[in-house]
Amino acid sequence: MNILIVGGGISGISAAKVALKGNHNVTILECAAEPGGLMEKIANCRVGFKTFFDEIRHDPKLTVIKGGKIIGVEKRDGMFEVKLESGNSIYADRVIVATGLSPFDPKEIKGKRIITSLEYDALIDQRNEELPAQFGKVAFVLCIGSRSKEYPLCSSVCCSYTIREIKWTLQRAKPEITVFYNDLRFFGQEFYMEKAFRDAGVTFVRANSRYFEEDEKGVSVRYFTGGELKEERFDYVVLSIGLRPNPQLVPLSKLFGFSLNGFGFVKEEAPLRTDVEGVYVSGGALEPMSIKDAILTGFGAGMIAIRNGDFPSEAIRNDERFYREPEPEITTPDGNFSSCLFYLGTEDTGARMFYEFVSAKFIAMARDLKKAGKIVYVLTKNMVTPSYGELVYEDARREGIVFIHLEEGEIVTFDGDQARITGLKREFVLNAGKVIRFDDYAYLFKEKEFLSLYRSEPQLRWSPTKWGRKRYHVGFIRHPRAERWETREILGALGEILLDMEEERVLPEVNEERCSGCGSCKDACPHDAIEMEIREKQIALFGPQVMSNVPIARVKEDACVGCGLCASTCPSDVIHFNSV
């Protein structure tokens, strides 16, 4: 089967990887001079992309067309004939749209020292030997070009990207950093990073600003916090720009015939499928998403393309390799109260990664209660509703639920049905018939093996669902979030299983005849992959008929990574890598 992938970014490459593994011919059509997309623009991600792409770069079944532009598409007998500007034609059975996202350009507020986050990335690139001379104070301003009337979606990656830029900055220099945010929308363990940077002296301000006055030596920023207006000078102001749908999707949708939604993203008819048969979609063409999710959906789109578009049947979904857990049901409280107060905030850093899940639940509950005619207050420290979740949040605000945004350092104390908010400058009391707190739901996450809790960010990025060779986490137990992700994750996991399956692995072999069972290999193994097994063994010393129970080393296939420490430790040289 011939598969055409439109877009050579990280998601397209991931899809290509799965399709190549499934033994299909793959063509990647890239409009720029080199594949790479947005990930290539980030200095610290460039190497990751290159390594990932190098694994398939020289595959004979892969064709990469650079600088290609589609001028016409014809569909005959389920076959797409894609005509290029260069005069060539590509014949493809399946098409995967992976056009990615395009960063917002804040023309009106940009300046010489007011730069976008991508420009700042180039400024602190490791390849620049020196940082600019004036680099004492840097401000990051979030939510530029997203969460507005013009474009109501949340870009869902700018917060995470900003916290990484802070990390990369602090690796090179020690400027004073201030972050102006609306909500900190982190994923997984980034909340620990946030805490570490807070402790290291990075200031977080829960206020945004549009007052920037630039002169040759710096930028003055005005912002309102703690009941007063402050003006501060910074050497650089970094605008954390949002991500918009790729404008190329409009001509592409006309050529291929699939439809777009109101925001300019591809309309997802079924998981990772457009409404045209044979055309699939992955990555940033779906919604604003991070690199990890782009890889996950890339794997998924590659998988669904080679499976002819049918969604995995129940039998596959119930495969024992998938580890799923039902989402806990949270029911809206009912009772005879006229007003209800939600408190979305917690002091427990580890629980913060569940803000995303709990925010969505709280909004749903608040809307239910509002419909029942109750007065609803939501006290928020951090409302995490990424991408399309922002629309639900917007509806909740429009419906008249009162959201009170807590500033940094404001403390809420509960006394029965009374919530007292104490800040630096303001203090007020809210009375509510019923109080629902984040911590009331913390038990849902206790002692559960969430993948995002146990895996570091790079591990989650390159193998998005894998817990172990026989266990792939999908849905709630991978990372609790919006429902539409579960089916995508199942597809992604299927792609990942396919990629894992034929991987050649060399396992150490134990010569059972000669093993003395000393256990030194067991002690040496860092992955706990060797166990001592008691077996009957003929003992030659006492004649041919004498049998005895002795321990023998056995390699556990699941856990072994093939590092070879056991072979080098073995005192009697009985562990070998035979195929080498």
Added chain:
Amino acid sequence: MQKIEKNCALQNEKIIELAGYKKEDFSVCLGCKICASVCTVNDLSINTNPQELLSSLFLGNTIEKDNPLVRYCTNCYRCTSACPWKIRIPEVVRALREDLGIESQFEKAFKGAISIWGRVYEPYVFLMSATFMLKEGYMQYMPKWLEYISFHLPHKTKRR
């Protein structure tokens, strides 16, 4: 206590109605405080936060006459143009002034002319607000204006 709160809430509903927009056009506020960072009242080194005006409206708190925004807002719409949701806060301020009865005679006359003819009819405005304009407007600032155009009344000097 609760009765008073309810009255306030009703009062606030009325203010929103007077502002001429739907409630949801104001309640969509994200609480980002961009409005406060650009507000011209803050240029007078008076600390004011237009977003707080909105939130106290929805919390059912009373807004006093001497709230700096009610007193000094110039309806410049800088907040609206910077706001990501383009919330028209000056409309709320105008409604508040109307509700609290601190509109000037001129404003009343101006609005009256518009409600009658759909345009400003100067003779009407002048007739309705002549006393105000002379007392509060022109007459009060006359000496300053004269100084501004460097006109001084001649001083009497004694001749020896």
